[in-house]
Amino acid sequence: MKHIISFVFALFTVSSALAQETDTDPASGIILDARDVSLDEFSWVKRPLVIFADTPADPRFIEQMGYLTDRLDVLDSLDVVVITDTDPAAQSELRRTLRPRGFGLVLIGKDGVIYLRKPAPWKVREITRTIDKLPVRQQELRERPGGS
Structure with missing residues (x-):
């Protein structure tokens, strides 16, 4: 149990450090809290990857965030923004809209369509x-230069 708590603390420390860095870092602002966002603000701009859990100590949440934080540069290059929601009692807009049960990973396209729902962690x-x-x-x- 001590290892899990230590890992969760380290994960939040890394997330806080990323959020405090300047915009010269491509990973800054890529991990957001569900209480602070609305899906409408990402329409045609970013691909929201929403990670739900009933608690930040959920081993699946910890595993998923480990996968994501190791490869934030790849996600940023694909216009992905990671949104976390680990507080069911807060009833965030995302939780009311997507209605997860326990741990869940939801990928939403730039067009607002839900393309993926998974009940287990996925690697980047x-x-x-x-x-x-x-x-x-x-x-x-x-449409990119050199594209086919």
Whole structure:
């Protein structure tokens, strides 16, 4: 139990440090709290990846956040913003809209469509493969310089 509490504390310390860094860091502002955001602000700009848990000590939440924090640069390059909600009692707008049960990972496209719901942690590689198949991402790839 001590290891879990230590890991959770370290995770929140890293998240706080990332949030306090300047905008020159590409990872700054990529992990947000559900209480502070609305899905409308990401429409056609970012791909929200929402991580739900009933508590920040949930081992699945800790595992998922470990996967994500190790590869924040990859997620940022795909216009992903990670939104966490570990307080069911707060009844955030996201929790009321997406209605998770326990741990959950939800990927929402730039177009506002829910493309993925998973009840278990996913590695960033699996998430990026899913993103690369999305219609808006396919369009982005075609329109970038040197795209086919």
